[in-house]
Amino acid sequence: MASESKPGSLWGGRFEADSAAALLALSKSTHFDWRLAQYDIAGSKAHLKALFTAGYLTNDEAERLTKVLNQLLERVQAGSFAPKEQDEDVHSALERGIIEIAGAELGGKLRAGRSRNDQIATLIRSYLMDQADDIDTLVRELISVLTDRAEEHLGSAIPGRTHMQHAQPVLLSHHLLAHAWPLVRDLERLRDWRVRANLSPYGAGALAGSSLGLDPVLVANELGFAGTTQNSMDGTSARDVVAEFTFIMSLIGINLSRFAEEIIIWATTEFGYIKLDDAFSTGSSIMPQKKNPDVAELARGKSGRLIGNLTGLLATLKGLPLAYNRDLQEDKEPVFDSIDTLKVLLPAFSGMVQTMKFDLDRLERLAPAGFSLATDVAEWLVKQQVPFREAHEITGRLVAYCEENSLGLHEVPDAQMAKISKLLTPEVRDVLSVSGSIKSRSGVGGTSLPRVLEQISELRKSWVAK
Numbered sequence: 001m002a003s004e005s006k007p008g009s010l011w012g013g014r015f016e017a018d019s020a021a022a023l024l025a026l027s028k029s030t031h032f033d034w035r036l037a038q039y040d041i042a043g044s045k046a047h048l049k050a051l052f053t054a055g056y057l058t059n060d061e062a063e064r065l066t067k068v069l070n071q072l073l074e075r076v077q078a079g080s081f082a083p084k085e086q087d088e089d090v091h092s093a094l095e096r097g098i099i100e101i102a103g104a105e106l107g108g109k110l111r112a113g114r115s116r117n118d119q120i121a122t123l124i125r126s127y128l129m130d131q132a133d134d135i136d137t138l139v140r141e142l143i144s145v146l147t148d149r150a151e152e153h154l155g156s157a158i159p160g161r162t163h164m165q166h167a168q169p170v171l172l173s174h175h176l177l178a179h180a181w182p183l184v185r186d187l188e189r190l191r192d193w194r195v196r197a198n199l200s201p202y203g204a205g206a207l208a209g210s211s212l213g214l215d216p217v218l219v220a221n222e223l224g225f226a227g228t229t230q231n232s233m234d235g236t237s238a239r240d241v242v243a244e245f246t247f248i249m250s251l252i253g254i255n256l257s258r259f260a261e262e263i264i265i266w267a268t269t270e271f272g273y274i275k276l277d278d279a280f281s282t283g284s285s286i287m288p289q290k291k292n293p294d295v296a297e298l299a300r301g302k303s304g305r306l307i308g309n310l311t312g313l314l315a316t317l318k319g320l321p322l323a324y325n326r327d328l329q330e331d332k333e334p335v336f337d338s339i340d341t342l343k344v345l346l347p348a349f350s351g352m353v354q355t356m357k358f359d360l361d362r363l364e365r366l367a368p369a370g371f372s373l374a375t376d377v378a379e380w381l382v383k384q385q386v387p388f389r390e391a392h393e394i395t396g397r398l399v400a401y402c403e404e405n406s407l408g409l410h411e412v413p414d415a416q417m418a419k420i421s422k423l424l425t426p427e428v429r430d431v432l433s434v435s436g437s438i439k440s441r442s443g444v445g446g447t448s449l450p451r452v453l454e455q456i457s458e459l460r461k462s463w464v465a466k
């Protein structure tokens with residue numbers, strides 16, 4: 001004898017035996033997909049309208065079911081309705097809830113013409129679009145902090161590095177803003193992503209579409225989507241939208257980790273560029289002198305976890321045949337974890353950046369170290385019509401002399417300069433200053449003050465938190 005469907009189970013008709021406990025334990029997803037409950041109820045409300053419009057529910061039934069769904073939503077939000085042991089996933093738990101309130105006859109009508117396959121494919125999109133807004137806000141807050149700090153330190157120079165070696169002096173503001181622009185691109189990526197995410201697969205059913213004349217466009221409109229997916233098989237089974245979102249989360253993490261690494265180095269005694277605020281650093285249980293950059297280290301560490309979530313998800317998706325496969329249930333935990341991770345990380349990171357103190361005198365002193373004005377000498381020679389090849393050579397000899405004699409570039413006597421090359425006249429001293437060097441880098445995107453001010457105003461106009 002085939003059994004009746006049990007409460008919390010969405011099938012039963014063709015099954016003779018109960019599911020094994022081990023299968024139920026494996027299959028269960030309520031412990032992570034319950035966060036989609038409100039989206040599932042919104043989907044049910046939209047679906048109800050489609051059923052009503054197509055003539056499968058009377059006016060009275062539709063009204064009663066709407067009330068039931070509202071009631072269920074309230075209970076879910078109040079925490080008085082929650083998944084039970086026997087519930088497999090968010091959809092089956094909520095169907096149990098609907099039937100508990102509405103009775104099996106009315107409650108049982110809602111399932112017509114939909115499948116958990118099109119439900120979950122839709123809900124994840126709705127959920128991620130809301131999460132994108134939250135992440136957008138947190139990233140904007142960090143961009144605001146960087147912009148504020150850049151504005152606060154407009155006059156200060158810092159050694160600019162390539163290969164971690166002193167290269168050319170730059171404004172500290174320019175350096176800070178160099179960390180804002182990648183985050184701006186992450187916001188743009190989220191915006192681009194939304195164009196693809198904002199399409200509803202609801203109405204695709206299990207894979208082939210609905211035979212009941214239910215209108216997917218109506219459901220999409222009800223749920224606030226910009227449109228519907230074009231192909232029911234693709235709509236129910238593709239998760240590139242989830243993968244792309246997870247990629248953007250990873251990239252935000254990677255962008256934070258790059259700055260985190262600098263902060264960790266800057267806070268060392270050897271560098272001594274910054275002091276982290278007590279509120280955003282930790283001590284050691286054994287070494288009383290310690291002040292550790294844990295926020296930055298966690299940012300660096302968690303970026304690994306974010307990459308792991310992405311690669312894990314991509315591996316799950318690889319080679320999946322059409323259409324829905326249960327493997328797809330594995331899309332949720334990685335992307336949920338990436339979101340949760342950034343939601344704890346971004347506020348702490350912003351706080352750390354907002355409160356760290358720069359040793360401006362030290363930065364100023366170190367800015368010309370390591371012969372970082374050598375390029376300025378070479379370019380000064382170019383301005384005197386010396387071919388760059390020769391200018392590079394002459395400057396190289398000057399640097400070598402300075403190194404041998406432990407002198408700074410500006411400390412070489414005129415006579416000695418003339419010995420190195422008669423082209424090195426005393427006028428070269430004009431460019432042998434950090435401020436002169438910075439000022440001269442005046443092309444668009446350069447480190448000169450007017451260019452940095454342009455960046456600040458552009459960020460304030462479009463990208464800081466409102």
Ligand code: ARG
Nearest residue numbers: 029089116117120326328329
């Ligand atoms: N819980 C599933 C998921 O997250 C949705 C249910 C589809 N299950 C099924 N047996 N068709 O993907």
